[in-house]
Amino acid sequence: MNIDKKYKKIIEIVKIKLSCSAHNLDHVFRVYNLCLLLAKYENNVDLEILIPSALLHDIARVEESQNETGEIDHAVLGSEMAEDILRGLEYDEEKIKKIKHCIIAHRFRTGNMPNTIEAKILFDSDKLDVIGASGIARTFMLAGQFGQRLSADEPLTDYLKANTVENGRLKEVSKHTPFIEYELKFKKIPDKLYTKKAKEIGKKRLKFMEEYFNKLKLEIEGIE
Amino acid sequence: MNIDKKYKKIIEIVKIKLSCSAHNLDHVFRVYNLCLLLAKYENNVDLEILIPSALLHDIARVEESQNETGEIDHAVLGSEMAEDILRGLEYDEEKIKKIKHCIIAHRFRTGNMPNTIEAKILFDSDKLDVIGASGIARTFMLAGQFGQRLSADEPLTDYLKANTVENGRLKEVSKHTPFIEYELKFKKIPDKLYTKKAKEIGKKRLKFMEEYFNKLKLEIEGIE
Numbered sequence: 001m002n003i004d005k006k007y008k009k010i011i012e013i014v015k016i017k018l019s020c021s022a023h024n025l026d027h028v029f030r031v032y033n034l035c036l037l038l039a040k041y042e043n044n045v046d047l048e049i050l051i052p053s054a055l056l057h058d059i060a061r062v063e064e065s066q067n068e069t070g071e072i073d074h075a076v077l078g079s080e081m082a083e084d085i086l087r088g089l090e091y092d093e094e095k096i097k098k099i100k101h102c103i104i105a106h107r108f109r110t111g112n113m114p115n116t117i118e119a120k121i122l123f124d125s126d127k128l129d130v131i132g133a134s135g136i137a138r139t140f141m142l143a144g145q146f147g148q149r150l151s152a153d154e155p156l157t158d159y160l161k162a163n164t165v166e167n168g169r170l171k172e173v174s175k176h177t178p179f180i181e182y183e184l185k186f187k188k189i190p191d192k193l194y195t196k197k198a199k200e201i202g203k204k205r206l207k208f209m210e211e212y213f214n215k216l217k218l219e220i221e222g223i224e
Numbered sequence: 225m226n227i228d229k230k231y232k233k234i235i236e237i238v239k240i241k242l243s244c245s246a247h248n249l250d251h252v253f254r255v256y257n258l259c260l261l262l263a264k265y266e267n268n269v270d271l272e273i274l275i276p277s278a279l280l281h282d283i284a285r286v287e288e289s290q291n292e293t294g295e296i297d298h299a300v301l302g303s304e305m306a307e308d309i310l311r312g313l314e315y316d317e318e319k320i321k322k323i324k325h326c327i328i329a330h331r332f333r334t335g336n337m338p339n340t341i342e343a344k345i346l347f348d349s350d351k352l353d354v355i356g357a358s359g360i361a362r363t364f365m366l367a368g369q370f371g372q373r374l375s376a377d378e379p380l381t382d383y384l385k386a387n388t389v390e391n392g393r394l395k396e397v398s399k400h401t402p403f404i405e406y407e408l409k410f411k412k413i414p415d416k417l418y419t420k421k422a423k424e425i426g427k428k429r430l431k432f433m434e435e436y437f438n439k440l441k442l443e444i445e446g447i448e
Contacts, residue, residue, distance in 0.1 A: 022371075022373045022375075023373070023374065026373055026374050026375045026444075029375075029444075030443065030444055030446065032446075033444070033445060033446025034446045035446075036446060037446045037447070129443075132439070132443055133436055133437075133439040133440035133443050134374070134440060134443045134444065136360065136361075136364070136436075137360075137364045137367075137374050137402070137440060138374070140360070140361050140364035140365050140367075140368065141364050141365070141367050141368030141374065142368055143361075143364075143365050143368065144364065144365030144366055144367065144368030144369040144370075145368035145369060146368075147246075149246045149247070149250055150247065150250050150358070150361050150362070150365065151246075151250045151253075178361070201448060204448070205443075208439060212357055212360070212436070213357075215356070215357040215432060216357035216358060216361060219254065219356055219357050219358045219429075220250075220253075220254055220257070220358065221257060222254065222256075222257025222258045222259075222260060222261045223261070224425060224428070
């Protein structure tokens with residue numbers, strides 16, 4: 001099977017797997033596009049590792065969200081699911097190992113740091129999608145889905161008093177709003193990125209986000 | 225009862241009435257703030273008409289959304305509900321009539337055009353909240369709530385082939401996305417406004433929205 005056919009097969013599998021979760025599917029394709037962009041600015045990137053990693057990185061998202069115990073880590077399970085898929089497509093063991101590393105290391109909390117250039121690019125692309133115009137869209141879509149408010153009238157200090165933060169993760173989200181996500185999470189992202197180009201894009205995206213939230217605040221107050 | 229006490233009472237009633245729909249409550253206060261801003265740029269605005277109108281304009285939102293027949297128009301029912309509330313607060317008949325006009329005429333589709341400066345200001349404020357940074361937040365919150373996609377990959381022409389537009393209202397929303405809302409609805413708003421200041425703010429908000437959607441498109445394509 002040639003490489004193009006393999007990619008086509010992988011895309012088919014991802015589409016079926018994430019068909020009930022179009023948001024994640026769209027995210028996968030944005031991350032894929034970003035990976036190709038970042039790859040142009042780095043040396044010795046193996047696209048035959050990066051491309052399947054980008055396409056498969058969230059393959060276990062549905063399993064994770066459907067499991068109510070919270071025990072499934074989609075990065076860990078995803079790397080195992082990817083292994084089976086790739087073996088079925090006749091990938092050799094060396095490549096499978098490298099792709100699995102990219103998938104397992106794409107998440108902040110998994111505890112596996114990305115140690116190849118392909119893993120770093122995937123990690124960076126996945127995080128960049130949380131900020132900028134895409135990040136704004138995503139955070140408000142989640143706010144709508146979970147009945148959060150648009151308002152900025154809950155002071156952050158009060159929020160922090162009522163909610164504990166553990167490893168950067170909020171334990172209670174009752175008063176969660178996109179403004180709070182922006183203050184506590186999005187602002188920290190550019191510093192966590194690995195590649196130079198991603199850091200550059202990250203700063204630009206964060207600046208855009210800052211302008212957006214400042215404008216939103218002024219609009220809410222009826223100033224403009 | 226003095227006027228401040230009356231406003232306090234009205235706010236209490238609105239808060240209780242819209243407590244199960246925090247989005248609408250936040251919207252009411254944004255519209256209220258905008259009304260006060262626009263009022264500064266017009267002559268002979270009666271704030272004793274404008275303020276209760278702004279606070280009460282969406283009072284029937286919950287009734288409209290809970291009624292599945294689609295027969296309730298929140299502008300019509302809202303003006304009737306406001307009448308009862310205002311009478312209870314000892315508003316005189318002349319004022320009640322003027323406030324009712326503002327409420328019934330705040331909606332595009334009701335068929336009642338705003339013909340007082342207070343009604344025009346309320347209409348404009350309500351429409352301005354659909355665009356700009358607030359509009360972006362609102363459209364993506366609705367997208368999240370109704371499972372719409374973030375993608376821009378459904379060409380508008382295909383969408384229009386599959387969905388009919390009647391009086392600017394989409395009859396089928398299966399493939400609805402914020403991009404489509406922007407193209408079909410938001411872009412037209414500044415032209416529909418009455419007051420000069422609102423048109424000025426509207427153009428600025430629309431420009432901000434345009435920049436946002438352009439940036440989002442570039443991000444989706446992995447260009448920046």
